[in-house]
Amino acid sequence: MTTSILGLFQQPEPAADAMDGLKEAGFELGTFDVLTGTPYPEGAFGEHVPQHRLFRFPAFGAIIGFTLSIFLTAATQLAYPMVTGGKPILSIFAMLIIMYEMTMLAGVIATVIGIIFESRLPNLKPGVYDTRITEGWIGVVITFDDESKVADAENVLNKAGALEIKHA
Amino acid sequence: MASEAVAHASDHHAPPPNVDANVVAKELIASTTNASARFKTIVWILGILGIIGIVSLILKWIDQGDDSTKWGYVASLVSFLLAVCGGAPMVAMAPVMAKANWVRPITRLAAMFSFGSLVTIIMLIPLVALLPPLVYEGTRRRSIWFEAPDYAPHIWSVIGLLLLFITGLMLFYSAAIPDFASMRDHSTGWRQRWGKRLARGWVGTDIQWRTLRMRIGMFGTFYFLILVFVTFLISTDYGQSVIPGSRDAIYPMSLTISSFQGGVAAIVIALYFSRKWMNLEKFVHLDAFWSLSRLLFALTLLWVYFFYSSFIVFWYGRSANDIATLDLLIRGPMVYAFIAGAILIWFIPWWILIWNRVRRGTTAMVVGAFIILIGLMLDRIRYFVSAWSVPQDQIHQKWLKVIPETYFPNVYDILIIIGGISLAAMLIMLVTRVIPVLSVWQVQEFNLLAKPIRYVRGHATLVAKPD
Incomplete structure (x- = not known):
């Protein structure tokens, strides 16, 4: 005991x-x-x-968010191909806004999850x-x-x- | 660990004595319970005004929900609240990351402004419904959403604001856990029960403190990145993109800088009144005002730099588009709001804050901060009311051919603006009843790391700066 x-x-x-x-x-x-x-x-x-791995969570979340955002924006544009202003269908600059926001979103969510694991909280x-x-x-x-x-x-x-x- | 000695030029700035940790805990926790009659009266008044504001918003929607040209003042309020409630937490985070000791007692108060962002979200709802889709009347309108689905600006602006709100709350909560433990240990009644629940078993081990520091750093970084992004979204989707032909790369940055300025001004005001009315003089020293004033002064000068950088492009350009943009936003229907805004957000504060005597005191500084907030509101009105007063059937024009008439606020607009600001202020004041307005552990840390010393024949504060 x-x-x-x-x-x-x-x-x-x-x-x-x-x-x-x-x-x-x-x-x-x-x-x-x-x-x-x-x-x-x-x-x-x-x-x-003591060692902790808190910094890994936002990095991991951001990578997942970034990957999903590339998939979402690319898939949307390939599914509904529409030439705008003579630019290519897959234009990185047009995708950046959603990529940025989804990266942040997943980064924040992963940080919150990381806190639950790494902060030893709740301490029952x-x-x-x-x-x-x-x-x-x-x-x-x-x-x-x-x-x-x-x-x-x-x-x-x-x-x-x-x-x-x-x-x- | 590095250290620095900050010399004090006169007895006026002789460092005040440190306060014992147990006194800090007891007095700050007591500040959550001993609300004065004046405090309660103000909260009630703000609450009633807030309810009137929400009712007015609903009535306005019923009455004018089909006419987007009448919603410019609500858009201005959204941008104003985003600046003040969104900007304030960031202002306290940046000096913390730079290991400034003076800011430690202020960070809680700054983080509390995150709760006001709830009102920003509420006020955005009708604007989301009124914002035209990307394909409007069969043609794709100009926006930053190059090839995105029709309602991308609507969806991503809401997600962005929610993300900012949640990150702000996490920033607040992360730094508040040790104080919830203090509430659990030293408070009574429902505060103690809530403290126990929210402290999550915090006892102050080394790993808990280490991860707390990292959490604050991470959420602070996220908050900054999201705030800048959301300000960019709101300024482009709800400002520039509803003006035919408008394209100004500097305006989002200008809005971001003025949101930091509004945030610092709001913190100065909140700090002044909480320090005075809650008897917190021994915890918040004049040095904090002095440092905030220098920040406010720099941001005030930056406003004019960004405004002029934006203006000069249009003024030199002199294309039909440039002339129409200047006619709408500066020379046109809101010229008086523009002049008054520029005077109040920049010129008068510049000449108030330029004096050392003012920056070392509190009263003139808080007057300057109030003036800045009024100027900020007028600046937002100047831009967003002009932008939204353009009828949506003109959105495809290459540039604005007909400058709309001045749209003056009606009774709904006035009540919504007053109510929205009151509701945000009330929420922030109510949070001070749940947890101390100054962070107990950060005031203790402030005292731990700063020691008043005699320096040759003068006074100084010896500040330890842990690596």
Whole structure:
């Protein structure tokens, strides 16, 4: 069974010390994280940098939209061939408007879908949490599969100066 | 991480002290509940005017739904609302992408304008019905839709506006999730329940913040690309293409620039009143007004540049087509709207905003912003009323042979314009009851990254700029 504990800090320095302490105590990267109410500069707590693929979604959506738009505009013009102003039936400049709009449309839809997958939202099991985090406090949360390490984590948090430790 | 020190020339601009994160959260969340009697009265008045505007739109459709020449003022309103409600969110996004710290507290207010785009869509509905198909009276009319199906401009303009609206809402929501978490944690009643629902379990992990930044960047980029495109569609399909022989490549850009100008002006006004009436002085510093004023000044000067670039082509060209276009849009039925618009959107704001003393304050600047919005409306009236006053049976002419008479607004038009603007303003004001008008996490971030310091014998703000 997965359990988690949360150490609460008022200042960023001790929270960063706790993160360092957890690394030194042998806790695996990805089993502990920092919770903040405002985005600190990346790497401020020496935290693990998780990989995400959010940027792939709009690119993928835009490619699909662009491809569909070429198909739609070309098929329409080939199905109803009509020479306008002496231009070729398949005129790229005449197709650009629809191509642009469909690319944007598919890009936005794919981004929304990407957010659902990549933002870890909705977070159905938020685990241990404290409402003071949105008031500027900083939380260091550790997740365990093995409860024997809880005491080690508490020691690290206490040593770093956690003002409170909560269990879930 | 880079940093920069911004020196302050006088005590007037000595940086205000930072505010504790818990004070930011509590006071901003409290601002959603403590609406004054004045706020409620204004919302009620705007709501009633909005309903009158919608009823007038329906009555006008019943009364004049078969005559497109009577719908120029509604087209002007659509273009005006697209400029203000569409332009405002973009104005706050661009400085964020450039990592400007001053803009952080303002981005929520700017994003809230996206809700006003709903009114733009409502007002567009009768225009879509009145816009002639591409093949009209058996002949294909001139448009940007070279070989597209008959109703392509109708369909794609609606899709474009809906896309802009949805992207605007996503931009707003993406940046609002941490504040919904704050509402969940510190609010009560229905606000807390809504906060819990909309926060989607946000706890502020590192990956959540990283993807939040990326979301804002992505939707901001999409928003910019879509706004420019939709402005282009509206200006060509609902403006130029209904004027026989009109072809002006600069006008869509001119409309886009003035929409940014209108957006900044609207933000200045909204920021001024929310700061004053909601007691937000400690969160929104004068620096924000100062920076906005420089942006507004630059955009005001750009308006005349684009207008002149467009005008000079017609003026030098002197073909029958060029002369007819100038006769319709500048010298003709709307000459007084043109003169008044140019004075109010450019000349007066130029001479108001040129003074450092004005740009460092708030009152004269908000007056300048109001003047710009009036000028923007007149500028839109000048173009779109003239364009729509041309009867559709002349749409195939090579150029306009007969310049139509001035079409003055009737009671429907006046009520629709007042109602449309009121409805948009009311929607934006109502959103401030659901979520703080200033972003809690961005004000906290602003304080986190900016520290007031003594710099030799003066004052300065040390701004950290994370890479």
